[in-house]
Amino acid sequence: MDIKILITWLIPLFPLSGWLLWGLFGKYFKGLSGYIASGFVGVSFILSVVLFFIVAYSHGFTDTLYPWVHAGIFKAGVSAVIDRLSVVMLVMVTGVSTLVHIYSIGYMEGEKGFSRYFSFLNLFVFSMIMLVISNNLLLLYVFWEAVGFCSYVLIGFWYEKKSASDAGKKAFIVNRIGDFGFAAGIFLLFATTKTLNYETVFTFIPSMPVYTTTAIALLLFAGAVGKSAQFPLHVWLPDAMEGPTPVSALIHAATMVTAGVYMIARFHIIFSYSPAASEVVLAVGTFTAFFAAFIALTQFDIKRIIAYSTISQLGYMFMAVGIGSYTAGIFHLISHAVFKGLLFLTAGSVMHGLSGELDLRKMGGLYSKMKTTAVTFIVGGLALSGIPPFSGFFSKDAILADIYNKGFYFAWAIGEITALMTAFYIFRLIFLAFFSESKLDPAKHVHESSKIMTVPMIILASLAVIIGFLGMPPFNESLFYGFLHTDFKNAAVFAPAVNNVPWYILSLISVLMGLSGIYAAYILYIKKTVSPEKIKSIFKPLYALSYNKVYIDEIYNFLIVKPMLVFFDFLWRVVDIKIIDGAVNGTASAFSFFSVKARKIQNGMLMSYILTLSIGAVALLFYYFIR
Amino acid sequence: MHNMPSIYGMNFLEKSMLGIIPETVIIIFAFFVLFLAFFEKLAKRNNSYYLSLIGIVFSILYVLMLAGRNISGFYGSFVFNGFDAFLFIAILFSGLFTVLMSKDYIENSGMPAPEYYSLILFGLSAMMFLVSSNNLIMVFLSLEFMSICAYILTGYIKDNTRSTEAALKYFVLGAFASAFLLFGSVFIYASTGRLNLYGIHSFLQNVSYLGVAGSGGSIGIKVYISAGLILFLIGLAFKMSLFPFHSWTPDAYDGAPTPVTNFMATGIKLAAFAIFLRIYSLIYDFNVMNFNDILWLLAVFSMTFGNIAALLSTNIKRLLAYSSIAQAGYILTGIIGGGFYGYSGTLFYLLSYIFMTAGAFSVVIIFENSNLISLDIKKYSGIGYKYPFIAASMSFFLLSFAGIPITSGFMGKFYVFSSAVKSGYNWLVIIALLNSAFAAFYYIKIIVKMYMPDKEPAAASSNSSVQGNIPEIAGGAIDEGIMITIIICLILTLFMGIFPQIFINFANNSAGFLWRI
């Protein structure tokens, strides 16, 4: 067996075996399972790096492990596609996972169900890897749902909390709604092309009528909307913060939620051949970016703020893939994975330090108490708000510059405003948590987290500093672009560059946006020249809207969930029991009624018997003779 | 027509006698049994019981000896051929069962045994005469003979108001019906001038060749013979207990001693159907009148009425009575289906019918003998656990009535229904099937009572839950005669349900004799 193929299949094998081990024999391992699990993921990280270089210096390849489902003309195997896109994703996924695993050892210390946690974390890594390398839509769909399942389990890790198990259920069901569209897309694709294998499908796309392509693309995008928590299916992600923080870092920031972006990049041919669909992607992305940032402005739960910022950053990525600059999208995906993972881990460390406190209003002045955490957090924050030289700057500007140059000015404007808001809310968080005077009760003993937690944070922070330079502007001469764009060369160019404003002007604007956001936060929360209360009172309705997350959950509840339940109850109590079953029992009672009547004939009176007999006789004679 | 000459040609007395040997044997034994009554000592114990059994067995042997012969005696007023052989066997079996199951019953009732058994034997011989009779006089005589025995047997238990009342009703209605039969034969005679069935047959044939009896022709003959046939049919329909001539059935079945009920349900029905089949097959070929749609009506009404009435009845004997009305409807379906296939189907069904009925009644008798249990179905609750074998066989017979597969009932139903479909009576079959669907309800109701007493199994511990209201069989032991009956019926019902081929062959043979006329 060829070495690279061996490597390819070893990468998912390790987490899989990890899952089985902890799942079956978890209780024999106790704390050890954490280290071994991290080791497993680490190994597959190293392997993926090796694979990365193999691919970088040779070329991509595909391989089929075994034929999986063959029914009639339907053929799908367990097969992998290893090209530059997938290796990049692989390195990112396994890398972040490794760090999160290590971090979790400290974070989940002494948790009941420690092994269960790691088993499912391993299962998730396995599923994510498979999702990235899968070579046909069936396999993709399988692991598309599998990761959703993992997140369901991990969100509901503390299942005894109703809120937790609710959140898990919500995540799964909302994802299912998206997957419904995704599945429909796959059906349509199969109905038109009679195959689900990537290369074969892609060969069909250019010759396909554009409306079909659009339909397919939009249906697939529905799946992405669900998975990547875009509006209107974003509702599950904030609630998902009920899960352990490392889970949020890994699944709900770095990897799973970006699967939607990856999927679109993977199917760039389908999307690029349907401008309309891409328009929709762009629109949804833009709106979500703005909308989520707007909600994030006024939240007080630090994890929720970061969650909303994740949604908004994903919006950026969709903007990117929506205008056909897939490389930029992926680049932002990578850098975002790094700094958002960092932010979550640090937030987790804050929680850890405050023994589970999440409310900003009960924090403050933590800088002195937990320096490492604070510094790394600030690094993350700077990266998020796109201040050079942090990675966020390069990746976000690559996107915004592309958008401007391709002439989507409105989207660009929104993007810039969002950048401002982003900088504001993240620094609002930083200032309130770390710098403003302490509001937490002195009884609580605050402590810096243990090494095993801080080391991954530091690694990620340093990555957040350096990784950006891979995309050194001008972006389309950068290292990353050079490495990846070859995969997208077959994409149809539906949005050509209309004007060529040099990158530094645009970057300047966005940097200014970021800085002004930070400054606004500064004067509001440190200098206090303007009190937040005042702002609040000025924009009261807006504030209320933002604070209550635009009432989306409530709307869904009242417009969809409640009426449905009522309707279902009606179906059961009335249609099923009353009407259908009533008919069945009705016939039975009808028969018994007749029976009573019939036995009346048998009344025991001899005369009436004779009468019946002779009437019968007469009737027969009559019946015959009238005919 | 092959044996027409033998009908009008010279016959030797021996040959004639040969034809009626089985009946003769039975009658002789009947007289023996009757004589036993004169000697106090002999009347004690069960001599008469065993004697009548021996008689029946002998007669069966004779039938088997004669089987395959084709005899027509006494100037054509008797025939004996495969058809008769088959039905003789069936009738004798029903007599055998009746005798077997009545030992304890008669002892409990405290009535003298010899007369009883002799009456049963006389009744048997009458039935056999009826089956093989080939002349309107003989039909009438043997019918009356049979009925008189039945009347007496029905009212046999002295000082039992129910029994007497049943006899009364049965008698009045029976006489009324046979008056119809008689008047019918008047018309037939008046129009054809023949009393011999073959004679009538040939007459009709000639007439139909002349194109008279068909459409047009001398209306007189047509009207007379049709009226006669209808009246005749009414007379027989009464014995077959078809709606609306059924009304005696529930009361007579209810009031009569249960073995006698069994006798009526199996023997009399069998004989009536047999003679009807014979006459019908004679007149069927040339549509003197379109009998079938009248029969169609009768069948549909009978099965529907029977099932619906049985649905709520709580007395098991009445329930079986109603169900027998319904069964008559099903059997009639086969006759309507007609043709070789249909007739053999009918015969097959009749055969299976006597076995299941006899079985069911013998189970009823078991619980009647142990005087602790009445005929009320409620009292059957929970016997499934106390008497597993009896209850199981009872359920099996009931399922056979309901026509569930692997019982003979299913095969019979399938046979007659397919014959009806074959001759295009689809609606009849659909109605019949729907009927058997909801007929299943009341059969199952009894099984429910036996196996699923209305208390939570969780509540009471394993066996005490069902011990409570179950009767002890008097003296613990069940009469072996009844057990033999049950076992025979069980085996045959099962066997006819799974491997019916051999019985189908018998039925085919006898039906073939009908057909060749």
Place this chain on the structure above:
Amino acid sequence: MDFFIKHLLSVLIFFPAASIFLLLPINKKNQGVLRNLSTFLSLVELIFSFYLFVYFKQDTYKFQFVEKSSWIPSFGASYFLGIDGVSLFLILLTTLLTFISLLSSYRYIKEHVKEFVILMLLLETFMIGTFASLDVLLFYLFWEFMLIPMYFIIGMWGTGKRVYSAVKFVLYTLSGSLIMLFGLIYIFIMHYNQTGNFTFNILRLYNTNIPSGLQLILFIALFLGFAIKIPLFPFHTWLPDAHTEAPTAGSVILAGVLLKFGVYGFFRFAIPLLPEAAFTLAPFVIILGVIGILYGAFVSIVQKDLKRLVAFSSVSHMGFIMLGLFAMSVISINGAVLQLLNHGIATGALFLFVGMLYERMHTRQIKDFGGIAKKAPVFTALFMISVLASVGLPGLNGFIGEFLILIGSFHSYPVLTVIATSGIIFAAVYLLWMFQRVMFQGVTNPAAENFEDMNLREIITVLPLIILMFLIGFYPMPFLERIDPTVLHFVSMLNHHNIVYNVIKLKTGLSNA
């Protein structure tokens, strides 16, 4: 050995019935012996049935293990057995589930153990016979008598309104199958009128040519019989009652095997005998199926009784199967057949778990549970796997079947398929919600405080099903490659009919013009 393989089907059919005679002499007092012996016997049966799997030639659609001997010549009925890829797996499912349900009822069935085990074995005989028989009369014999043991099982060991449910079950299905009997008799007679000899050999009856109009009527007659068994949407009301009141073993067999007979009947009899009618009426059947999918899901959401919920979920799943079958594409029928197995496995497992819950807490009301996950991790894990299999989570068996069904049906019925696909959402809703309320959250019912985890016997009971879930989920080829040839042949046969049918229609159209 050779003889054994040659007559394997007869052995499989009559071994359980024969083993009853082993059980009869045993005194009903010593229940342990009865239980163990009967379980062992069913295990032996299961092992026998593996031979079927091993010696099954997978590259042909022809019937295998054929046995033919004369039975009732004058009806042309013969003792004609044989299996193809479809009935093979259904028989395996039957033997497996019988073994499992016997094993599962050690604790549930406390009284009349003897009667119980005897009835179970009897039932097994008739179920296998139904799947194996290629002679219509033989099939009908097995098919209809099967009701009786099931009826006793529900009525004698059930709970609550058990008698009502049992009687309802029998009468409902009986009336259906009697109508069906009419249809079968009619075809039988029709074949006689055309060829002049009676036969019940299904392969011969396939060649009966029946005018289209008549086919519709006959199809409806057969349809009633099978649709009630499935049960298809408007005929489903017997199912919740029967399922709810039946003992665990009863529910497992009922859901796992008895519901399959309806689909099997369509596959083996209704569609091949009356192809034109099948093609004409397929849209209506599919619409009923899709209604069933959504309706079952909707109603399950609001159920308060665990078993009732699972019962309605069966309605929903069977809807998928009907969709797949009547879409009449190779892929979808493959999926439908696979889904038959999946439904048997997943729903059977669910009923087993519900039964265990009932044994421990003596209630089936969802509101009485909660917080069990903390007490019983193993139970939780296995229960969750079965729930997810029923939800149709990828990687477990349920997914493959549903996906094949949907992707196969989409081509001919896109809209209906999409509507049906929305069923996967609601499946997630009702099952996960149920799971959450039962297993997660805090303990509300004190009875749950000392909820003991599964013991070894129970684990052994469900383990085969769990393993199968993963096996079919990750490597369904052993199943599909045996099913596929049969289905291919089935569809090609139908298409042939269809072409002829269109030609006729064309001709008539021309003649009319």
Place this chain on the structure above:
Amino acid sequence: MNNYLTVASIIFCIGALGVITRKNLIVVFMSLELMFNAANLGFVAASNYLNLISGDIFVIFIIVVAAAEAAIALGIAIAFYREKGTLDIDRANELKN
């Protein structure tokens, strides 16, 4: 001969009506006899018309049978009277439904 038969039919109907309407057991039996005799009349007329003897033979048999039946009838009537103390047939209503 039609007239004979008509008369016979009329008598038959009268008999039937008698059976239906009358309550007294004895009268009912008499009406039954009447019906039988109507048949006799018909047979005699027919055989006379057709110049056949078989009808007359039948009549003999009928008379015999009627006698036998009368015996049974009286037996039952006596038993009934012994139990009920009356001959009103409406009192025979123990077996019903």
